[in-house]
Amino acid sequence: MPESGDRLDITTFLLSAIHDMKNSLGVMVAFLEDALACAEQPAPARERTAQALYEAQRVDEHLIQLLALYKIDQRFYPFDAGEQVLADLAREALARVDTLAGSRGVTLRCDCAEGAVGWFDYDLVYGVTVQALHNALRYARGQVLLHAHTDADGGVEIRIEDDGPGFPDFLLERDLPGPLAIQHDTGNTGLGLYFARVVARLHGSDARRGAIRLENGGALGGGCFVLRLP
Amino acid sequence: MNGSIGARPDLSAHGFLVVEDFEGMRGILRDMLTRAGVTRIVFAPDAAAALIQLERQHFDAVLCDLHLGRGRNGQELLEEARQRHVLPPDTVWLMVSAEKTAEMVAGTVEARPDDYLIKPLTETLLYTRLARQMEKKRVLAPIEQALRAGEPLKAQRLIDAALERAGTHAWELKRLRADVAWQSGDDERARAIYEEVLARRDVPWAQLGLARIDVRHGDYAAARARLAQVTQGSRAYLEAHDCLARVLEHQGELAGAQEILRQALSVSPRAPHRLTHLGEVAFRRGDLDTAANALRRGVELARGTPAQDSGRYLTLVRVQLARGDREAAMASLSQLAHDHKDRADVRLVARAMEIPLRMQAEETTVAWALAQELAPELRAGAAVLPTEVAFDLAGPLLELGDTETAAALMIAVVGNHHDHAEYPERIEALYARAGLAGQGRALVAHAAREAVEIMDRGVRLFHAGELDEAVATTRAALARMPDNARLLLNHAFLLIAGMERHGHDAAAAQEARACIERARRLKPEDRRAGELLARMEVIRHDFVA
Numbered sequence: 001m002p003e004s005g006d007r008l009d010i011t012t013f014l015l016s017a018i019h020d021m022k023n024s025l026g027v028m029v030a031f032l033e034d035a036l037a038c039a040e041q042p043a044p045a046r047e048r049t050a051q052a053l054y055e056a057q058r059v060d061e062h063l064i065q066l067l068a069l070y071k072i073d074q075r076f077y078p079f080d081a082g083e084q085v086l087a088d089l090a091r092e093a094l095a096r097v098d099t100l101a102g103s104r105g106v107t108l109r110c111d112c113a114e115g116a117v118g119w120f121d122y123d124l125v126y127g128v129t130v131q132a133l134h135n136a137l138r139y140a141r142g143q144v145l146l147h148a149h150t151d152a153d154g155g156v157e158i159r160i161e162d163d164g165p166g167f168p169d170f171l172l173e174r175d176l177p178g179p180l181a182i183q184h185d186t187g188n189t190g191l192g193l194y195f196a197r198v199v200a201r202l203h204g205s206d207a208r209r210g211a212i213r214l215e216n217g218g219a220l221g222g223g224c225f226v227l228r229l230p
Numbered sequence: 231m232n233g234s235i236g237a238r239p240d241l242s243a244h245g246f247l248v249v250e251d252f253e254g255m256r257g258i259l260r261d262m263l264t265r266a267g268v269t270r271i272v273f274a275p276d277a278a279a280a281l282i283q284l285e286r287q288h289f290d291a292v293l294c295d296l297h298l299g300r301g302r303n304g305q306e307l308l309e310e311a312r313q314r315h316v317l318p319p320d321t322v323w324l325m326v327s328a329e330k331t332a333e334m335v336a337g338t339v340e341a342r343p344d345d346y347l348i349k350p351l352t353e354t355l356l357y358t359r360l361a362r363q364m365e366k367k368r369v370l371a372p373i374e375q376a377l378r379a380g381e382p383l384k385a386q387r388l389i390d391a392a393l394e395r396a397g398t399h400a401w402e403l404k405r406l407r408a409d410v411a412w413q414s415g416d417d418e419r420a421r422a423i424y425e426e427v428l429a430r431r432d433v434p435w436a437q438l439g440l441a442r443i444d445v446r447h448g449d450y451a452a453a454r455a456r457l458a459q460v461t462q463g464s465r466a467y468l469e470a471h472d473c474l475a476r477v478l479e480h481q482g483e484l485a486g487a488q489e490i491l492r493q494a495l496s497v498s499p500r501a502p503h504r505l506t507h508l509g510e511v512a513f514r515r516g517d518l519d520t521a522a523n524a525l526r527r528g529v530e531l532a533r534g535t536p537a538q539d540s541g542r543y544l545t546l547v548r549v550q551l552a553r554g555d556r557e558a559a560m561a562s563l564s565q566l567a568h569d570h571k572d573r574a575d576v577r578l579v580a581r582a583m584e585i586p587l588r589m590q591a592e593e594t595t596v597a598w599a600l601a602q603e604l605a606p607e608l609r610a611g612a613a614v615l616p617t618e619v620a621f622d623l624a625g626p627l628l629e630l631g632d633t634e635t636a637a638a639l640m641i642a643v644v645g646n647h648h649d650h651a652e653y654p655e656r657i658e659a660l661y662a663r664a665g666l667a668g669q670g671r672a673l674v675a676h677a678a679r680e681a682v683e684i685m686d687r688g689v690r691l692f693h694a695g696e697l698d699e700a701v702a703t704t705r706a707a708l709a710r711m712p713d714n715a716r717l718l719l720n721h722a723f724l725l726i727a728g729m730e731r732h733g734h735d736a737a738a739a740q741e742a743r744a745c746i747e748r749a750r751r752l753k754p755e756d757r758r759a760g761e762l763l764a765r766m767e768v769i770r771h772d773f774v775a
Contacts, residue, residue: 071466079464
């Protein structure tokens with residue numbers, strides 16, 4: 001359809017550039033994972049490779065989130081909630097961060113009832129879970145725990161806990177605001193939390209919508225990210 | 231958990247087709263599959279090569295990249311494979327893509343892959359999805375097989391049994407159950423399932439299902455309200471957009487229909503059927519530029535695929551003639567004939583459409599000579615000529631003085647559509663323009679009376695117990711009115727009644743099935759087609775048992 005104006009052009013450019021970058025990152029991530037799998041690498045090189053892998057995965061996640069947020073905003077995200085096996089979600093999300101966890105000496109644990117099913121858009125919730133795991137791995141001292149459970153009403157709760165120092169106070173406010181102000185000292189743009197909140201709120205109806213919550217403590221005593229879906 | 235994630239399944243007994251243009255990705259997929267014990271992997275770099283492989287051998291799973299460089303993409307390949315019937319019911323199709331697209335989740339049944347894998351791929355992702363989908367196919371393949379064999383009752387029994395066992399596929403089974411009920415004309419059952427589903431979760435497909443039932447019962451306002459709710463939420467629900475556009479078009483809101491189609495095309499631009507619909511709506515509105523662009527693109531996208539459709543070329547020609555662009559119209563007609571080399575009927579239409587074109591160019595002598603040459607063929611094939619082509623030709627033929635051929639075409643239109651609201655008026659207007667108003671009125675009245683009489687004769691004979699004669703009567707009538715949906719269903723009904731009396735008969739069953747399928751294509755909203763198919767299935771099984 002012919003549409004006039006430069007706005008379409010720049011948007012098209014951005015979208016195709018994001019695709020292209022994602023493809024390159026996919027190749028980079030595969031190479032870095034292969035490199036980490038080679039046993040003979042000296043320790044400092046391993047450390048650097050693991051760091052590079054973490055950064056590459058972070059960029060990849062951000063691109064996915066930007067793309068999804070753009071589509072949600074423009075009303076053409078193919079939102080596809082359906083019945084999903086929680087154990088599959090947990091397995092796939094943990095597999096995604098397994099190499100990184102191994103290189104950092106962090107043990108991943110999973111607490112999830114086999115056979116439990118929830119109702120959600122798989123890709124969006126997978127994106128939120130992986131990014132919460134990455135965040136937990138960044139601060140964990142030795143352990144990260146992923147809980148995934150259903151409640152009696154068919155709702156889902158996903159908790160990602162770590163044994164690190166926990167979230168700073170300003171993030172613990174009960175009602176998380178919209179996009180957080182950019183924290184220039186930490187480089188945190190707030191994109192991840194904003195994305196998680198948008199994803200949570202896409203689930204359910206006006207009567208009851210999904211939500212996210214940050215806590216400190218939990219089973220491991222560190223930070224705890226909670227996603228609840230109706 | 232480190233190291234223990236993603237225990238590899240044993241896939242050694244399975245054959246895979248990998249459709250991927252990028253060599254690096256082919257290597258990654260081959261390594262992942264090989265590590266799970268797969269020994270039979272066939273690679274295809276593009277859609278054409280993949281289709282050849284699918285025709286040749288059976289695969290348990292297809293891993294297909296959405297982007298395949300130039301040529302058709304993975305989405306178009308999937309749809310074409312289904313339309314060409316080269317995808318067996320037990321083959322799992324996984325689409326590999328950088329992102330989820332609207333077609334994958336909200337397109338038609340033909341458009342949806344079994345599942346999609348978002349890059350970057352991990353072994354765990356691939357193995358979990360494969361295992362889940364292969365397990366699902368074990369439940370769904372026999373149902374799909376029954377549906378393909380034209381056994382909806384058996385399919386319904388299988389679905390009900392699977393639902394009794396209750397697994398993780400309950401929603402999918404319910405969706406299928408409702409769809410089969412709808413296809414069989416059991417709207418009450420379909421509605422009950424959709425409403426039960428919606429009481430638990432707000433799913434767009436159930437809203438769409440209810441809207442389709444509303445449309446079938448003529449409740450366009452209710453359908454519109456439902457579909458508006460779905461489409462306002464997201465532009466990605468493509469099938470709901472297509473359905474809403476039809477509803478709006480039916481209500482005469484052409485601008486609204488065009489806008490809805492434009493929105494769906496902005497999300498999913500490579501859909502020939504949607505481009506055609508946009509072209510038709512824009513044409514009706516007089517937006518000829520949009521119409522020509524959409525139809526030309528539709529023609530180009532569908533060329534050489536099962537979606538290629540001569541009707542699309544002809545609508546394009548009409549739009550081009552309406553714009554006075556005869557050169558383009560002539561080129562489209564040549565292309566139509568060229569793309570349908572093996573279809574004598576289409577080639578005849580392509581040549582005949584040159585008659586109105588020449589008339590518009592005031593080349594009356596050329597038009598007259600062409601009409602003279604083609605008249606015998608047109609009269610002989612009048613009953614199977616596309617209705618709009620008959621209208622395109624009748625005016626010029628009357629103008630050229632060939633009232634005999636014009637009448638043959640118009641009588642066939644009335645016979646095929648005896649209960650159509652607008653065609654009689656159009657015919658009379660056409661004759662009035664040629665200064666033959668009285669002749670037009672007489673023709674319509676006579677042809678309509680004859681069509682109704684012929685159908686009534688079959689019914690009367692049936693009620694008098696003269697079944698064989700009734701069948702012979704409707705069969706003879708069909709030779710003259712082969713596109714009359716009611717007559718087709720009446721004929722199928724008589725054949726089925728005959729089998730119910732005397733037992734299953736392969737030839738009669740085949741004839742009845744062909745009639746029902748044809749009627750369904752002509753009038754998808756008629757519930758009788760599904761009901762008759764179900765009755766045939768009962769006969770077959772009683773006979774076999």
